[in-house]
Amino acid sequence: MIAIEESEIRQEVEVIRVRGLRKVFRDFWLRPRVEALREVDLTIYSGEVFGLLGPNGSGKSTTIQILLGLLFPSKGEVSVLGKPPGTAEIKNRIGYLPEDSVFYPFLTGWEMLDLSASLAKVPHSQRKGRIGDLLEMVGLQGAGDREIGDYSKGMQRRIGIAQALIHDPEILILDEPTNGLDPLGVREMKDWIGELRQRGKTILISSHLLADVEQVCDRVSILYGGKVQTSGSIEEILARDDRTLWVTSNPGDEILAEARRQIEKSGIEVVSMGPGTRSLEDKFLETVEAARESGEKTTGAGIGGKLPAFLGQPKDLR
Amino acid sequence: MPFLMATLAWAMMALAVQLAIRAPLPGGAVVAVFRTLLAEIWRRGVLPVCGASLFLGLALLPSILEESSEEAAQLQTLLDYGQVWISSVLLLLSMWITSGSLSDEIVTGRMRVLVVHRYGKSALLPGKWLGSLWAILTLLVPATAMLWILCGQVVASSTDLFDEPAVALVSPDSIEVTPEDVENYVTLQMLEDPAGWGMLERDKAYRIARSRLDRLSRSMVQGVPMEYHFQYPAGLSEGAVLEIRPSLGRHHRSERARIRLHLGGSSRDVVLRNSIRSQIEIPDGFVGKTDVVITMEFLGAVSEGIRIPSLNWSGSDALQLRVREGSLLSSLLRSQLLLWIRCGFVAALGLMVSTFLGLPVATLLMLCFFIAAAGGGFTGAFDESHGGSHPDARDHEPSRILIDLLASGGEWIVSFLGDWSRHVTGSRVAAGENVKVSEVYSGFTTIGLIWAGVALLLGSWMNSRKEHGLGVDR
Known part of the structure; x- marks a missing residue:
């Protein structure tokens, strides 16, 4: 198990703070249609891996999209790194892996990462090196010049994690990160999450796969009906x-x-x-x-490598 | 030969697109989005298929030419059909690649991945717009070159084509009725006939006055000499001609008429046919003159026993001076530049509507614009509107104010569409007319800067205000 004692990793620096968050989706005539979130409170600290759990329609994705500035809250207070979400400065400090691999199918893996790097304003001089490193990390160094439409679902997931890391974000938001990955990919994803955590990144994971969450997360919140039902460290929650x-x-x-x-x-x-x-x-x-x-050959993803150096150096957390 | 040219043109287009996608261009997010759009339309096959259709269509143009027709007529046909084909393909392509562009990103969920990045929202519209401009240019340049080479093949010597002059068309001042003319006429009539004209409603009086003045200015009564003033500030060049297309009325369709022309110190009689265009050379003595006065007198029908009371100038091109100005090539290039500017506006409009409409509805909206613009905006429909109407108590009623506002909006739309129509110059180039640099400037300022700029700003603003989260899924 990668999880470490909460008190040991947490430096009590609030990275994400949500208080009384409410989100109501309205129809064309602005009548309330769905109340997706009701009074959600969350606090995520620097350097921890936080799991957001809940069944379908419980409000996980809505919460994530509000944190990313993709949706506007109807009520409540949301701050990311001390600022409102969605501002240009905050966007550059967040990496996002969406639930579905919604990338341009006609772009090659390399071109997709270049596009993400450009949108995140990664200096031109660093792009080539970062893209190469990340492709190697996710095991796609041999498939970088193939179009994403030709990738398997797992390979698309890998390019997704690479694009989320291209600008070396402080916070990583992963929506169903192991979705579509083979067991090897799942293992690698868990390893990367662990390594990223060691390098001081704050990671928010939304997932249905409870076993995966249990292995990588320090703390979790379980949502149901748009409300946080329970919250705490893995040990606290699972102890009997x-x-x-x-x-x-x-x-x-x-x-x-x-x-x-x-x-x-x-x-x-x-x-x-x-x-x-x-x-x-x-x-x-x-x-x-x-x-x-x-020596068996495969056209799929290769073995993933270690995290590139530009993502920071491992910290001694103990 | 035309098919080889089509292949070469397609290869040129492919090269230009690949260069833009792969060349290590400097620039940030806007350039990245620009490249992505080009990669999308190239790899999805939109650009290769459009290019193939465009160049094959041009390659087939020589087959519609009649062998027996004159060189000039063949040249005009090629230029006319060629430009119509190029503009149709390019305008439709501009609409197609942009009007579903943003809605597609939203529906597929890619918008979320783009806008979470720092420059995702701000770079999206400008990048896509520049990409569509480049895509259009990669088609427009080879297509224009191909059309020019095809034109060269129908002219006896292709080098002659480079020397082929274009002409400026100058209409006489007196044939156009200005609002001031109408105002003066009405004032005079009211003074002279207060019991008649004075009792008319002002709008009606203006309508009648305009109609009368139009008729007067556009007709020559038999035996009454008329003076026509042609202003051409640049000064007449050699080879200027007076072009006349008289209308003798529907009862005298097949008749011929005589006209006496006084040009400078000399006068001559010419015989004209009803609705047939005739050209009369302007003597060299007029070269360099900026103000040309031509006196004409309608002498009646050639056939004895036929009485035609008057001759009419029907249409804006019934009586005009054709003065050599510029070259056919420069005119064609300016016309194509205007086409590119119009495509740029269509692309901006397409992007703007795609921020809130899906591809089918956005396409329908754009087609409506094309149909309305093709009608020339019905310019002149509001010519009879006047600022100084009588005060009317109803003016202060809310319903009246609303109707006036709607009417003003309608007038604005008509003038907007009229501007578009004025910058559609393909048929003018085919007719040998010079497209002036000032027209390119005006097209660039109005359509390229103001309209496209407003559309892009509006689109960017709407995109920035939009929630790009679960909207579609919900």
Whole structure:
């Protein structure tokens, strides 16, 4: 697990602050149609990975779009890095990966990143180097000159994360970041998130995949019906005092049976006990790695690399 | 040969587009959006197909020429049809590539990715507009070159075409009735006949006066000499001709008439046919003169026993001086420049409407504009409006004020469309007329700067005020 004690990583610098946020969508005649958000309060601190969870229509995307300045709040106070969202200065400090890979299908990966760099005013002298580094990071160095329309969904997702990082943002907003990625891509995405966090980036993730969120996020908020239902660190939220999990090396059947007897004799219920299994994700990654080492060719994404240096240096958080 | 030219023209266009997409151009967000639009219309096949249609259409033009017709007529046909074809394709392309452009970004969700960046919103419209201008230019330049080469093939020696002069058309001052003329006429009539003209409503009096003056100025009564003043500040050049197309009335369609012309110190009689254009050379003695006075007298029908009371000048080109001015090539180039400026405005308008309308409705709106503009804005429809009308108590009623406001709006739209129509110069070039530099300036200022500028500013403002989040999804 990448999550670290909340108190250790947080420097109590509020990066995103939302108070009493309300958003009402209106129809053509300005009559209220949908109340997407009702009194949402959120605080995201510098350097943390924050998860925004909730079922469909709970208000996650609306919250994100308001933070990006794409939607205007109906009521409430929203500040990003101490300023209202949507201003030019704030935009340049935020990277955004949209839920769907909505990029120009007729542009090549390289051209798409160049467009993003130009719109974010990355100096011309740095563009080429950054684009090359990011393509390498996301494993698309061999597909940079192919049109995005020819990319698989996972490759489009990778180009999406690259375009979100091209201007070295302080805050990264990732909407369903693992959407469409293969398990290898999911693993890489989690690794990148962890590394980016180490380099001091603040990351806001919206996702349905709770296991992924659990692994990478420091704190989460769960939304339902346009309201924050619960909020806190992963440990706080998931902690339960009626269960204990032991993980040991394989003791053999006899010792295991003896252990179970001893525990049950003490009046403690053993819910589950048995040989350990590896996860399907681990097995998948192991198989793909073996195929790669044997020289199998693929037209898809390659192995992703490390984060480029322009995204900052790892910080010793402890 | 024409098909080889079409292929070369297409290759030129392709090269110009690829250069703009791939060359390491300096510039920031606007240039990036410019390139993206070009890449989009090229890789989606819009530009290759449009280019192929345009150049193939031009290559087929020689096949419509009649072998038996004169060289000048063939040249006119080529220039006329060629320019109509080029302008049709380019104006439709300008409309097509822009009117769905922003709405497409919104519907696909790409707008969100663009506008979250610092310069996403501000660079979008200017970048797309510049991209469409470049796309049009990559088609316009080879198409014009191809048309010129095709014209050269119908002229005996292609080098002659470069020397081919254009002409300026000068209408006589007295044939146009000005508001001052009408005002003076009405005042005089009211003084002379207070019981008759004095009792008429002012609007009606003006209408009758204008109608009478128009008729008077545009007719020559048999036996009454008329003086026509032609002003040409640059001074007449050699080879100037007086062009006459008389109208003898519907009862004398097939008749011929005699006219006596007094040019300088000499006079001569000429025979003219009803509605047939005739040219009369202006003597060299007039070369350099800025004010030419020609006296004409209608002598009646050639056939004895036929009585034609008067001869009329019907239409603005019924009586005019044709003075050599500039060259055909420079006139064509200026006309094409005006076409590019008009395409620029169409592109700006297309982008503006695409901020709030989808492609089908935006296209419909643009087509309505083309149809209205093709009608020339019905210029003259409001010519009889006058500022000094009688005070009317109803003027202060809200309904009246609203109607007046709507009428003013209508007048503005008519004048707006009239400006567009005045800068459609293709047929004038085909007729050998010179398109003046001042017309290009006026087209650039009015259509290129003011109209396109207002459309772009309005579009940018609407885009900046728009929520680009879940709007469409919701």
